[in-house]
């Protein structure tokens with residue numbers, strides 16, 4: 001089965017523009033809460049039957065063209081040996097941040113099947129249940145974004161500790177990034193072996209870097225992962241550098257097949273700068289889903305128009321869907337993307 005989403009990733013002609021939504025499996029869906037109310041977030045990630053169930057919900061309920069496995073970018077990091085908690089209203093917390101060589105040396109490289117078997121089982125269940133219905137996207141965080149959580153001990157506003165380590169102790173920073181890169185490469189190879197049909201690498205915080213720091217402290221590690229993955233598989237790889245409008249030319253050298261684009265830039269601009277060297281994914285402002293239907297339709301038509309000339313376009317939001325979104329609006333957006341993009 002050749003799915004529209006996969007064809008668009010490869011830059012092939014499609015009958016319509018496919019759409020999926022970052023964070024599509026989650027709290028804006030009442031059906032997610034029904035499952036989530038019985039378990040903690042990490043338990044949900046670690047119970048393959050339940051993780052598979054919530055991954056399929058957006059395919060069935062809002063009609064997206066691809067499923068993304070339900071997990072979190074920090075799940076493999078926990079298995080490197082860094083204790084992780086998800087706290088209500090605070091999000092992810094690592095109570096013992098990584099700030100010295102001894103702490104880096106204590107981190108291990110988890111084995112996908114032995115240590116992260118629940119993720120691999122989720123993938124296997126999903127491939128069975130999605131057969132003929134939708135392709136499955138696997139994912140990881142990018143090394144820089146993952147490192148910020150480990151170094152800061154959680155989310156951050158200034159990323160002070162991360163930048164201090166980069167500038168004051170580049171050897172320590174590099175040894176941490178090397179380890180996260182090895183962990184991520186192994187983990188993504190495991191996901192490929194378990195059956196994912198595309199991969200997205202989330203670089204949620206990379207937009208806080210100056211272009212020269214991106215070149216030195218973030219991009220080479222993404223490039224290393226993609227180079228290794230391309231040796232074992234030709235599934236499409238999407239690199240999403242959030243807030244990365246200034247980093248597009250550099251991001252193209254990552255080796256990704258698709259660049260994920262946030263909403264702070266016009267896609268027409270991106271199409272010109274990418275110039276057929278990758279497919280593009282994005283980029284409607286997530287809160288545009290709060291517009292009334294007629295204005296939402298115009299917004300979607302505009303994104304589709306701007307993407308014309310791209311070598312492959314996958315519609316998405318410019319970042320994750322927010323919790324307060326009306327699921328009916330998300331469903332309407334999917335229908336509108338399909339209707340407005342249908343080729344005669």
Ligand code: CP3
Pocket residue numbers: 021022023024025026027036041068069070071072073074086090091092139155202204242320
């Ligand atoms: O996209 C999907 O539908 C698949 C599932 C998915 C989740 N997290 C589930 C989740 C994916 C792909 C992620 C990636 C992720 N996790 C990122 C990169 C994407 C992005 O948004 O930039 C990041 C930075 C994280 C780290 C993370 N996880 C944070 C900061 C938080 C707390 C903030 C929040 O949104 O609550 C999480 C928790 C989380 N991950 C939830 C979900 C559904 C909410 C948990 C709950 O049910 O209470």
